[in-house]
Amino acid sequence: MSVPLHISISEKLRHQIESGEYAPGEKLPSEHQLMATFAVSRITVRQAVANLINQGLAKSQQGKGVFVTPQKKVAYSLSSPLVFLERDLARKGIELTFENLLFEEVRPPVAVRSRLELGDLSMAYLQKKLLRMDGAAGALDITYILPELGQQFGTQLKQQMTFPVLEQQAIAIERIEAIIECTHADHDMSTYLEVPLGQPLIVYRYTAYTHHQRPILHGETISRADRFCYSLTIERRADAE
Amino acid sequence: MSVPLHISISEKLRHQIESGEYAPGEKLPSEHQLMATFAVSRITVRQAVANLINQGLAKSQQGKGVFVTPQKKVAYSLSSPLVFLERDLARKGIELTFENLLFEEVRPPVAVRSRLELGDLSMAYLQKKLLRMDGAAGALDITYILPELGQQFGTQLKQQMTFPVLEQQAIAIERIEAIIECTHADHDMSTYLEVPLGQPLIVYRYTAYTHHQRPILHGETISRADRFCYSLTIERRADAE
DNA sequence: AGCCTTAACTTGTTATGACAAGTGCCTGGA
DNA sequence: TCCAGGCACTTGTCATAACAAGTTAAGGCT
Incomplete structure (x- = not known):
């Protein structure tokens, strides 16, 4: 054969x-x-x-x-990706915690600068967080934050999730553009997320805008595909074509 | 070391x-x-x-x-997953064709029966399609269709994409519930999609409803993660809490 | 010139063998 | 009794070796 x-x-x-x-x-x-x-x-x-x-x-x-593998299917799912992460998980009785791995001012790469409409020499705050669901590593979050926001709310951002902090400051997110794709765990990711090399990871890459189309956040969340999925509802809208 | x-x-x-x-x-x-x-x-x-x-x-x-690998990044992206697949790709000048692999009446598995609110002994039409973008295999589509629709529009469904056929028959899809997750290519998938064993695949699993919450379609589209991603826009809605 | 055969080179599959390193159990000593 | 050491078993890493199978290019034959 x-x-x-x-x-x-x-x-x-x-x-x-x-x-x-x-x-x-x-x-x-x-x-x-x-x-x-x-x-x-x-x-x-x-x-x-x-x-x-x-x-x-x-x-x-x-x-x-x-x-x-114990669970072949997804353990956590998110409706309206990440914006509602906390309340979504809380509703299911899943405890969400995170470990702040990094919070520092950097000169962001060109792709991020253009997304955030920053000048060539501008700085931004880079935060890396390891998200844990019920204690187990689930996702790595990498977020670039406008410098004025990072400077002002750094202390809170290190302790709370990003969107709740912004909400407390009455900064309303009007729109999020996002892309969901999927990749493999390289050596670093496999150690962070405790998965074997090559395991599939879901990447959620987004830019968040306030009123007047002003981008204030750009980030990506890389999560374990065996524990995570994104769910969404598409509805016919009156103004749609 | x-x-x-x-x-x-x-x-x-x-x-x-x-x-x-x-x-x-x-x-x-x-x-x-x-x-x-x-x-x-x-x-x-x-x-x-x-x-x-x-x-x-x-x-x-x-x-x-x-x-x-020639392109490390995604070649095709979809806004509003799959419903607008054809026009979305056409706008980018990408030719979408498909090969009908299977179209037959079957007794669907229990998960699908419950999704489509079918009785235990009901049948449904199962269609498998291999989607090609510019000639290259990109995704495998597996759709279960209500028996009355499959029987009536079988000929068209074998030749055109599902949603355009329904549109022609003035069957309006009101809402789609979908989940995006990610998996690996097993032996079968790797031959269909022409990727090596274990490559990441994006799974888009959905149920489509007409008015009055009547489910009429349930399917999943398994696509190559190196060629495909899903993009979405999340907007604040007036009625959202 | 054009076609075909063959040789060289490539990756794919499989066997045997050896040691390293992590885990768990059992046994012997305190 | 309890703890520590060692042994047995497991997977991880790495070497050598051989053949299979697909590709390419060179060289010879028509």
């Missing part, structure tokens, strides 16, 4: 997992056992298991074994 | 790619050359290259070599 051994083995294991033969959280047979049952070398077994891990169906831990 | 060799090598290559030392579309050094320059075995080199491929930075072809 023309399909490689490691593919046929990983597909067979996938079927066993999906049929419930190996329950979520359960341990898969060790590499040694798989070598015996399929009569192949360890390299082939490792490749097959790597496929499963790559597909998010399993997870390995050195010394412990390979486990079927 | 404690970081594995294959990681440090792939990080080094990643920096070279990002700094432009290897231009998009250009060929990376062959495994043989990399073995020599880094003084490691082929296994280590292959692992390092696999990391890059996994991160979507490179792509390999048997016999040809390893190439830096």
Whole structure:
């Protein structure tokens, strides 16, 4: 047959997992056992298991074994991405905390400068936050903030989520332009978010505008695809074409 | 040093790619050359290259070599996901075609039955389409359609996109509930969409309702994350709390 | 000149072997 | 009894080796 051994083995294991033969959280047979049952070398077994891990169906831990990923589906979902993150999660009884990793004045890259309509020599505040849901790392948030806002509200921004801080200061966000795309965990991301190298991550990149189309925030939130999704409702509007 | 060799090598290559030392579309050094320059075995080199491929930075072809992925960023983006897919792409001069892979009456799985508010024994039409943008495979669309609609408009549905057909029949979609998540290419998907095993895919899963909250469609579109993203605009509404 | 065969080079698959490193259990000593 | 050390088992990393299969280009034949 023309399909490689490691593919046929990983597909067979996938079927066993999906049929419930190996329950979520359960341990898969060790590499040694798989070598015996399929009569192949360890390299082939490792490749097959790597496929499963790559597909998010399993997870390995050195010394412990390979486990079927507990939840194959999303644990948290957001309606109206991120603006309502806090209240959305609170409604579901999920505790949202974050760790402030960085807050400093920098000269933002050109893409961000143009988004925020900043001059070439302007500075902006860069904040990096690690978001935790019920204690587990869920997303990394990277936000650029207009310098006057960052300077004025820095203390609060380090302790609270961005949008609530702005709300308290009566700064109303009128519009958000956002793009949702998806990427892979590189070495840094995989350590931050505690996922294996190459796991899929959802990127939510946005620019927030106040009245008069003035951009005040530009950021991206990179979250674990196995724990997160975005939900939205599209409605026909009277003024739509 | 404690970081594995294959990681440090792939990080080094990643920096070279990002700094432009290897231009998009250009060929990376062959495994043989990399073995020599880094003084490691082929296994280590292959692992390092696999990391890059996994991160979507490179792509390999048997016999040809390893190439830096031409476009690291998204080629097509959609505002108001999928409803306006055709006009959205047309506006950008991108030709959208599709190949009808399947159109048949089936008993839908329980999740779909409940979404479409169908009885336990009801049938529905299942359509699978392979969407092509400018000829290249971009997304796989799987749609369940109410039986009466499928029966009546089957011929058109096989030839045109779903929403235009409904529009022609003056069936107005009032609301769409959608979820965007992200997954990996399994063996089947990787052959359909012509991506390597494990590449990230964006899943757009939706239910479309007409007036009176009657669901008539439920489907999912699984698209290549390296070619596709979803863009949206969130606006403050008068009636929003 | 144009076509075909072949050789060289590429990545893909698979085997065997070895050591490192993390985990957990069991056993022996205090 | 309790703790520490060691052993057994696990996955992670890395080397060497061979063949398969796809691509490309050179060279020879028509």
